[in-house]
Amino acid sequence: MKLEDIRRDYLSQQLNRKDLAEHPIDQFERWFDVAKLAELSADPTAMVIATADKHGRISQRVVLLKSFDEQGFVFYTNLHSKKARQLAENPHCSAHFAWLPLERQVAIEGSVEFLSDAENAAYFASRPRASQIAAWASQQSETISDRATLDAHYQQREEEFAGQAQIPLPPFWGGIRLRPDYIEFWQGRASRLHDRFSYALNDTAEWQLSRLQP
Numbered sequence: 001m002k003l004e005d006i007r008r009d010y011l012s013q014q015l016n017r018k019d020l021a022e023h024p025i026d027q028f029e030r031w032f033d034v035a036k037l038a039e040l041s042a043d044p045t046a047m048v049i050a051t052a053d054k055h056g057r058i059s060q061r062v063v064l065l066k067s068f069d070e071q072g073f074v075f076y077t078n079l080h081s082k083k084a085r086q087l088a089e090n091p092h093c094s095a096h097f098a099w100l101p102l103e104r105q106v107a108i109e110g111s112v113e114f115l116s117d118a119e120n121a122a123y124f125a126s127r128p129r130a131s132q133i134a135a136w137a138s139q140q141s142e143t144i145s146d147r148a149t150l151d152a153h154y155q156q157r158e159e160e161f162a163g164q165a166q167i168p169l170p171p172f173w174g175g176i177r178l179r180p181d182y183i184e185f186w187q188g189r190a191s192r193l194h195d196r197f198s199y200a201l202n203d204t205a206e207w208q209l210s211r212l213q214p
């Protein structure tokens with residue numbers, strides 16, 4: 001089949017205003033629970049994060065969502081990485097979930113804050129030891145000559161921490177919270193007349209719900 005002929009109609013569900021939660025985080029939770037239960041992917045918490053540098057040049061990558069609530073959506077990363085450096089100079093961020101077998105997507109926009117040392121330490125302590133060592137071993141987003149050098153960095157760190165029950169939090173590793181000011185829910189419908197609803201924070205910090213044209 002020619003690429004341009006690959007398409008389908010979205011027929012399985014509808015999204016109606018009366019079914020929507022008042023708060024977008026409640027609505028997100030409903031859809032996220034459905035997506036998790038549907039086992040669409042081996043990584044149900046994976047989301048694409050878009051960041052931009054101070055000139056507006058955008059980059060994207062997958063990270064794992066580790067928690068969410070009214071405050072925002074939290075992921076963890078190397079704080080010297082490209083994404084973290086971009087977010088330090090330009091806090092605008094977008095997250096995207098594509099739940100295509102459910103004919104759904106969610107797009108989140110806002111700006112970020114960096115978690116405190118205490119929050120970072122608490123989450124870091126919960127990670128598997130090998131992931132903790134890897135966090136020390138990798139200068140994320142920097143170039144490296146070959147795989148053997150990376151493996152050697154890991155081994156060096158493993159030996160360094162061999163006698164220690166707890167591996168300390170690297171000072172260059174932590175959580176980032178995307179504080180949303182806009183969340184959009186998309187449900188595919190027949191003939192490209194999809195259902196789209198956006199929640200946007202207004203000047204008085206209330207969520208304004210709108211239906212968008214598809």
Ligand SMILES: Cc1cc2nc3c(=O)[nH]c(=O)nc-3n(C[C@H](O)[C@H](O)[C@H](O)COP(=O)(O)O)c2cc1C
Nearest residue numbers: 043046061062063064076077078081082083084141
């Ligand atoms: C399924 C999956 C999950 C990932 N989870 C994370 C994560 O939680 N944190 C992270 O820093 N990178 C994660 N990565 C790697 C990132 O996509 C990316 O390669 C890395 O963070 C470097 O991005 P940057 O150079 O744009 O900063 C994950 C990749 C995949 C495919």
